[in-house]
Amino acid sequence: MTREARRAPEARVRWFGLWDSYFVICYLVTTGLVFTSAVPQTARLIAIGALTLIVPWYAGIGRPLMLRHESDRRNGFFVGGLFVLFGLATAVDLTSAFALFAIVPMLMMSLAVRPAVVAAVLGNLLPVTMLWLQGGATAPLMLFVLLASLLGIALSVLLGLWIKRVVRQNREHAELIEELRRNREQVARLSHQAGISAERERLAREIHDTLAQSLTSIISLVQAADAEVEDAPAVARKHLALVGRMATESLAEARAFVADRTPASLRESSLAQALRRQADGLAAQTGLLARFAVEGDERPLPMAVNVVLLRAAQEAGTNVRKHADARAVDLVLRYGEGQVGLRVTDDGKGFDATEAERGAAEAGPDGGGSGDEDSGFGLRGMAARVAEIGGVLSVVSRRGAGTVVEVKVPLDGAAERPSGPSAPRPGTAGRLAEAADDVGLG
Numbered sequence: 001m002t003r004e005a006r007r008a009p010e011a012r013v014r015w016f017g018l019w020d021s022y023f024v025i026c027y028l029v030t031t032g033l034v035f036t037s038a039v040p041q042t043a044r045l046i047a048i049g050a051l052t053l054i055v056p057w058y059a060g061i062g063r064p065l066m067l068r069h070e071s072d073r074r075n076g077f078f079v080g081g082l083f084v085l086f087g088l089a090t091a092v093d094l095t096s097a098f099a100l101f102a103i104v105p106m107l108m109m110s111l112a113v114r115p116a117v118v119a120a121v122l123g124n125l126l127p128v129t130m131l132w133l134q135g136g137a138t139a140p141l142m143l144f145v146l147l148a149s150l151l152g153i154a155l156s157v158l159l160g161l162w163i164k165r166v167v168r169q170n171r172e173h174a175e176l177i178e179e180l181r182r183n184r185e186q187v188a189r190l191s192h193q194a195g196i197s198a199e200r201e202r203l204a205r206e207i208h209d210t211l212a213q214s215l216t217s218i219i220s221l222v223q224a225a226d227a228e229v230e231d232a233p234a235v236a237r238k239h240l241a242l243v244g245r246m247a248t249e250s251l252a253e254a255r256a257f258v259a260d261r262t263p264a265s266l267r268e269s270s271l272a273q274a275l276r277r278q279a280d281g282l283a284a285q286t287g288l289l290a291r292f293a294v295e296g297d298e299r300p301l302p303m304a305v306n307v308v309l310l311r312a313a314q315e316a317g318t319n320v321r322k323h324a325d326a327r328a329v330d331l332v333l334r335y336g337e338g339q340v341g342l343r344v345t346d347d348g349k350g351f352d353a354t355e356a357e358r359g360a361a362e363a364g365p366d367g368g369g370s371g372d373e374d375s376g377f378g379l380r381g382m383a384a385r386v387a388e389i390g391g392v393l394s395v396v397s398r399r400g401a402g403t404v405v406e407v408k409v410p411l412d413g414a415a416e417r418p419s420g421p422s423a424p425r426p427g428t429a430g431r432l433a434e435a436a437d438d439v440g441l442g
Contacts, residue, residue, distance in 0.1 A: 019105070020063075026102035027055060033095045043092040050089035051099060057081055058106065066109040075110050079119060082106065086123065090130050094145075097127040100152060113164055117157055124152040201384075214250035216318065217285055218243050242284055271306045272298055272333055275313050275342075279331050282317045289328040296335030305409050308385045309333070309342045312393070315382050316344035316405045324348025324403060341408040350397045382407075 034047045061078045086103055089096035100123055107119045128145045225239035266274055276292045283290035301309075313331060320329050326348030334341040379395060382405075386393045391409035 022105075023058065023102050026099065027051065030096060030098040030102075033098055034089075034093050037093055037095045039093045039095075047089040047093035047096045050085045050092075051096060054082065054085050054099070054103075057085065062106055062110060066106075071110075071112060079107060079110055083119075083123070083126075087126060087130075090127055094127055094131060100124060100127075104152075108161075108164055113161070116164070120157065121153050124149045204381075211250060214246055216322070218246055218250075220321075221246070221285065246281075246285075266303070266306050266310060270298070271301060271309060274306075274310055275331055275333055278310070278313050278317060279329075282321065282329065286321050288320070288326060290331070291328070292331045292333075294333045294335070298333075298335060301340060301411070304389050305340060305411070308389055308391065308409065309340070309407060311385055312342055312382050312405070312407045313344060315379075319379075319403075319405075320344075320346045320348065323351070326402070338412060339408055339410045341406060343407075344405045345402065347402045350399050350401050350403050352397075352399060 031048050031051055034044055034051070037044060039047075057078070061074065062082070065075055065078060082103060086096070086099060089099065103123055104120045107123065108116045110116070111119060128142070128149045131142065131145055221239045221243045225236040225243070228236040228239065269277075272294050279290040279292040282288060316331075317329070320326050324346045326346040329344065329346040332343040332345075334343065379393075383393045386407050386409070389409055391407055394406045394408075395403065396406075397403035
C-alpha cells in the first residue's frame with residue numbers, strides 16, 4: 001500500500017483521536033461538577049452513572065457509525081439512547097447539562113444536517129424543560145436557564161455546521177488522496193510501458209542497422225562463394241575472406257551494442273575514416289564503384305551525431321546493394337557552418353519516393369528504398385534516428401533516375417541531445433532477444 005493510500009484512514013483516525021480527547025475532558029469536567037453539586041447523594045450517583053454509561057454507548061455504537069460517514073437506523077438508535085441517558089442525568093441533577101458540550105458534536109457527527117440541528121435544539125431545551133417540570137424554580141433562574149439554552153442553541157448550530165464542514169472536507173480530502181494514488185499508479189504504469197516500447201524500438205533499429213544488415217551481406221557473399229567454388233576458387237576464397245572480416249566486425253558491433261558502448265568502427269577512428277571503410281567494404285562486396293569524399297574542414301563531432309551519420313551511411317549502402325542495381329555510389333561528408341551533412345547518391349533504377357512514403361505510413365514497409373521490406377526499419381528507422389538529434393532526412397528519387405539520400409544535422413546543442421530514447425537501456429540477453437523477434441531475427 002502506498003503512502004497516500006495509508007494517509008487517508010490515518011488522517012481520519014488522528015482527527016477522531018483529538019475528538020476522543022475532547023469527549024473525555026467534557027466527561028471528566030461534567031462528572032466533577034455533578035460530584036460537587038448540592039443535590040442529594042443518591043441523585044448525584046444516578047447522574048454520574050447515567051453520564052458514565054454514555055462513554056461505552058459512544059465507544060461501542062456511536063464512534064464506529066461516525067467513522068463510516070453513513071446514516072441508517074443504527075444512527076437513530078444511538079441518538080435515542082444518548083437522549084435517554086442525558087435526560088435521566090439532567091432530570092436528577094441540572095448540572096449534567098454541561099454534557100451538552102460533548103453531546104451536541106456527537107449529534108452533528110451522527111445525523112444529517114437538518115436532523116442534527118433539530119436534535120441539538122431539543123437537547124438544549126431539555127434542561128429548561130426539566131427545570132420547568134420540577135417546579136419551584138424562581139423566575140430569574142428560569143430566565144437565566146432559558147437564555148443559556150438559547151445561547152446554547154445558537155452555539156450548537158454554529159458548532160454543528162462547522163463540524164459537518166470539517167467532516168466533509170476530511171472525506172473529500174481522503175477521496176482526493178485516493179484518486180491521486182490511482183492516477184500516480186496509472187501514470188507510472190503508462191510511463192513504464194512507454195519506456196519499454198521506446199527501448200524495444202531502439203533495440204530493433206540497432207539490430208536492423210548492424211546485425212541484420214551484416215547477416216544479409218554474409219549470406220550474399222556465401223552464396224556468391226558457393227557459385228564460384230568450382231570454376232573460380234580464387235574468387236570464392238576472396239568472398240570467404242570478406243565473410244570472415246564481416247563476421248568479425250559484426251561480432252564486435254554486437255558486443256558493443258549489448259554493452260551499450262560506442263560502435264566498434266568509431267571507437268578508434270574518426271567518422272570520416274569509418275565512412276571511408278564503409279565505402280571500401282561496399283565496393284569489395286558488390287563490385288560497385290564506391291567513392292567517398294569530405295567537403296569542408298573536418299572537425300570532431302558529438303558521438304551521437306557520429307553514430308547517426310554512420311548508421312545512415314550503412315542503411316543507404318544496404319539499400320543500394322539490395323535494390324538499386326546501380327553501377328556507382330558516392331558518399332560525401334560535408335562540414336558546414338553550424339551543421340554537418342551526409343549525402344549518398346547512386347545511379348540506380350530509383351523508386352517512387354511518394355509511394356514508398358505512403359506505404360511506410362500505412363503499413364510500415366519501406367517501399368522500394370527501405371532496405372528491408374519485412375522489418376519496416378529502413379528509411380523510417382533512419383528518419384527516427386536523425387530526428388532524435390534534431391536533424392533532417394531527405395530522400396529524392398524517381399524511377400530510372402537514381403536516388404539521393406541526404407542527412408543534415410545542426411551542431412548547436414547536438415552534443416547535449418541523447419542518442420536514443422530516454423528510456424532505461426538494458427544489457428540483458430532477454431531484451432536483445434525480444435528486439436531480435438521484432439525485426440524477424442528470432
